[in-house]
Amino acid sequence: MTSFTTFYLSRIIGSRVYDAHNQFVGIVKDLFILPNYISEGVERPLVAAIKLKKGKTTLIYSFDGFVVTKVNGKISVACEELIPYDQEKLDDGVFLGEGILDKQIVDLNGRKLVRVNDIRLVSVPTGTFALAVDIGVEGLLRRIGLAKPLKKFLLLFRVTIPAKFIVWDDIEAVDFSNFNIKLSKSHKKLETLHPSDLADIIEDLGKQTRLSVFEALDEEKAADVMEELEVEAQIHLLENLSVAKAADVLEKMPADEVADILDELEEEKAEQILREMEKDSSEEVRELLEYPDDSVGSIMSTEYLSFNKDNTVEEVLAELRLKKPEAEELYNLFVVNDKEKLIATFSLRDLVISEPNAAISEIMKPSPVHLHDDQEINEIAEFISKYNLLAIPVVDKENILQGMVVIDDVVEDLIGKRKTNK
């Protein structure tokens, strides 16, 4: 008798269970886990219950009364006592067969969706736990019932079938159609992914799942992901989110991105969302929406930093610390006069290497390269490459600073958003 037994879910489902007196108890239909169970100070998915079918009735018992053993490579489940499992507790977990097996899950390391072919579990004295999911060919063959014979056959040729596992800590279930609300609220693991990866995953999900995953993200993350999504997915989400939620997410995004998305939405919906947004955010977006599609104004970012030429380096740095701007706002810093007209630019580098009491007028570069908001988009790339700039200020006819065009936006435009195709 070893102190631990590893086994596969597919091997246990459908097996017959007998009690100590060799009485037939039922056929294993499914195992139920508590994903957030704490064992020895670590979160480990504990098998808490078992679903058995006897005749026409299906009942759920606590797994405490069951023992898994392996004799000569054959897995069997024995029943010591039948303790009915509290139905209330079913809200805290998930059935492996129903909710995980054959479903898509997120592989957090590979940052992609994979399909679960089988689940590997282990029985130790402290309980039975889910160890890993099998996403390889071997798991597939095991499910079809071809694994053992095929393995024996291939051994003759010294060929092994690749097994592919992902440990339980590195997965996140996303298909909530079989879950309850409580569980779907707790997928903290997804938050660790880069927004771009998360966006790719969300695009690949079915529509209902896509919505529930997106709704479970916190607003900051949701806004970052929304920015990265393809237009179709953006529209689908905004159409199906509540107006309040949509407005909350869009408020956290740069105004130019929001304008791009709303331009694709139906007028009525866009208007509803704009009304729901905070006034200053929505005003900025409305202004941008005025610009024709192929003009500089339609892609410029309206979040920029401008200062007076009499400010000192120290004052500017203090303001930056206070405002904590996004990285791209720091690509280029602008100097305007009292009428908000653009007169010069200066860079973060110049700022950092200067004495604290120096005035901005000493480090700024007057009459900077700039674009007009009604210029065509295709003229920007030339500018950016010619002058090696990360961000170019945009002014209107009166030379009043309106925003800036950041290299990221242009690159996106030049390459054309990467199309997923099937």
Add this chain to the structure above:
Amino acid sequence: MFKNKKLWSRIGLFLAILGPGIITGSVDNDAGGITTYAVSGAVYGYNMIWTLIPSFIVLIIIQEMNARMGIVTGKGLADLIRENAGVKITFLIFIGLLIADIGNTTTEFAGVAGSLEVFGVSKYISVPLVGALVWILVVKGTYQLAERIFLIFSVSLLTYVVSAIMGHPHWGEIGTAIVHPQVEINSKSLAMMIGIVGTTIAPWMQFYMQSSVIEKGLEIKNFKYSMIDIVVGCIATVVVAFFIIVACASTLHEKGIQINEAKDAALALKPLAGEFASQVFAFGLFVASIFSATILPLATAFYVCEAFGFEAGIDKKWEEAPEFYVLYTIILVLSVLIILWPNAPLIAISLWSQVINGLLLPVVLVSMMLLVNNKKIMGEYVNKPLQNVIGWGAVTVLIGLTVTLLVMPLFGK
């Protein structure tokens, strides 16, 4: 604040949605389909045209369900089957699909070889060349490029109209034959009817249709446009089929010429309707074959990977989705090799792939009907009672036809 773009946006929206139905409808008329239509025209004259009417109805119903499922769930049919029917059934369906589609792709390359032989190009040149072209288009190109080329292809299938008119058909007779067909019911004519219905509804197409609406990112509120797309696609399918039958009926049938494959039809047209008509017919066959030879292996590789959880899609790099590309390449290479194999049993291959198709179709259709009626999956968009009556009716008829076709050889033809 918004530009006034009501009418334009409507037209734009329709054009954006256009595609899946029309392309699926065109892929329908592949080399195997053209052969079936040509043979039926040559053997039965105008008397088999009426079967296009039930084909048309069934096609619309099935594609509507596919489109609705794809749009509502955002999931492919392979995904849905895997998640709801379990591994074993999925495995059976997809092994069958794989084998049938290798056979079908072979038939497409036979079409390429045959059509170019009319223009005097040897199959040892045309088939490897086209195979390489198709492979490059998929592996190095983008789906959008492919889809545009396909749409242009779809239009060129209308060349069959030219072929048909040059044969000077008797329109009055056609009308009479549709309303009051003169067909003796025997096992041969029954097989022909089943062939015509069966060639318009192939199992892999259900998967293709569903994926393309997802690919387009369509929304349920624009479903009326998708519906137009489907209907236009189905009409195109049936119209092309109609003209192929007419072209062969008004020439070959009149003269009592018997044919075995579509290439023979093109060759036989030469003395009857002129060299141009013959070349136009061959050109149509070429376009249809190359079109389906591109989509079929691609689609098959994609669905097999989707069902078994491998990465797939031509936007992925080779390293990202090795299983997908290897599978795609194997299907293509195998088909090309079979065609170039001296004395390969082509007729048997195409017959057997039809048989496997016939066995698969009921399984796929029943899975579809169960999925589209599942509230958990479709929510409020499950089938309405009338849709179910028509849907199950169509499925029953198709299964009946297929079973008849499969058991017929047992009782001797």
